[in-house]
Amino acid sequence: MAEHIEFDQAHLTLREVTEALENGRFVHVRRQLQDMEPEDIAHLLEASPRKSRDVLWQLTDPEDYGEILDELSEDVKDALVSKMAPERLAEATEGMDTDDLAYVLRSLPDGLSREILSQMDNVDRLRVEMALSYPEDTAGGLMNTDFVTIRGDVDVDVVLRYLRMRGELPQATDALYVIDEESRLIGHLSLASLLTSQPDVRISDIMEDADEAIQVDAKDSDVASLFERRNWVSAPVVNAEQHLLGRITIDDVVDVIREDVEHSMMSLAGMDDEEDTFAPVMKSARKRSIWLGANVLAALAAASVSNMFETTLEQMASIAVLMTIVPSMGGVAGNQTIALVIRGLALGHIGDSNKRELLLKEAAVGLLNGCLWALLIGGIVVLWKGNWLLGGIISAAMLTNLTVAGIAGVTIPIILKKMKIDPALAGGMALTTVTDVIGLFVFLGLATIFIA
The missing domain is CATH 3.10.580.10 (CBS-domain)
Known part of the structure; x- marks a missing residue:
């Protein structure tokens, strides 16, 4: 209940601040910001359009700049820092924890980082330089040096x-x-x-x-x-x-x-987790076009399979009506498996000692679900189209594709991780390509052999 009230209060503050800015009540906004915690101001900045964000930043107490910058996503932080004078930025970082300051400095241009470091006393500078010497995704990059x-x-x-x-x-x-x-x-x-x-x-x-x-x-x-x-x-x-x-x-x-x-x-949508919600249109479009281009190639691969059986599709309209069911079911089943495996990899539950057992288990799950849905969908097709042969073909294709989906859902993320590719980023698209191609090939291939 308390979380719900706090969430509503955050939206209420955003609405109040937006209305106040639109009406030119800048003094009122400044007073509101003075009463807010740095992390709440950071949330407000990320939830505000870029024009409002710049005004809010100017109205914020400079003493809170350091703590606010530490809470912001990378895109939003970079946009604000690029408009700050070096001396103002150096003042903003005073008093920050070592790990927080290192996080902010990593995203700044080298010249600006060096200038900020040069203005620190020797002890603080050595601590920050030590933190910066470790990769960001390690314990050294996370640690702070304030302890007893x-x-x-x-x-x-x-x-x-x-x-x-x-x-x-x-x-x-x-x-x-x-x-x-x-x-x-x-x-x-x-x-x-x-x-x-x-x-x-x-x-x-x-x-x-x-x-x-x-x-x-x-x-x-x-x-x-x-x-x-x-x-x-x-x-x-x-x-x-x-x-x-x-x-x-x-x-x-x-x-x-x-x-x-x-x-x-x-990553499941092919997007950067640090992307600003209110980033410029061209910047967002450029980033997303790369992922859309990759998906076009995957779609063309599935379309090329359909093109191989163009004659079959022309002869029997029922096949064209039903052909999307098999790859769709395979994609859903495969994505269920791939989500489970990606989570297991992230938590360290999957390694060389147990991946064979996981593969056999998911293949068995795919086979069992394949039998169930093959019988169900095959029966529906027989009742709908009155064609026992067509029902048998879609059943065989369904059984094959769901089994393949289970196997691919395990192997694809494991292979991608070994190749140093993020499974969350590329796994879904790779799996969808496999299930689309296999599903269409088996269904249309059997239809060509036994019906066309």
């Missing part, structure tokens, strides 16, 4: 006094990291254990071993999977020598999960 370390040879009272002197803990801190003289991670101590232990207890006696630290080169998808399985709030990041480099927090992992979902959803 302690020694194992002190007691609880010393640590508590140290924390009181420190005054403030980094956001999402649920544990303190125990290191040795060479900054190697040897354990971690939860805040709950710290607060409930006796003051004279040594840290080494109550800490937990650091056996679940994340390697700095781990893939971000693997990190997200670990957080999901272990219910972590934060986790330390180490290198091969076990030196503590940073930590990853749950808010960064949520961003990874969200981006993966958006990527899979948009």
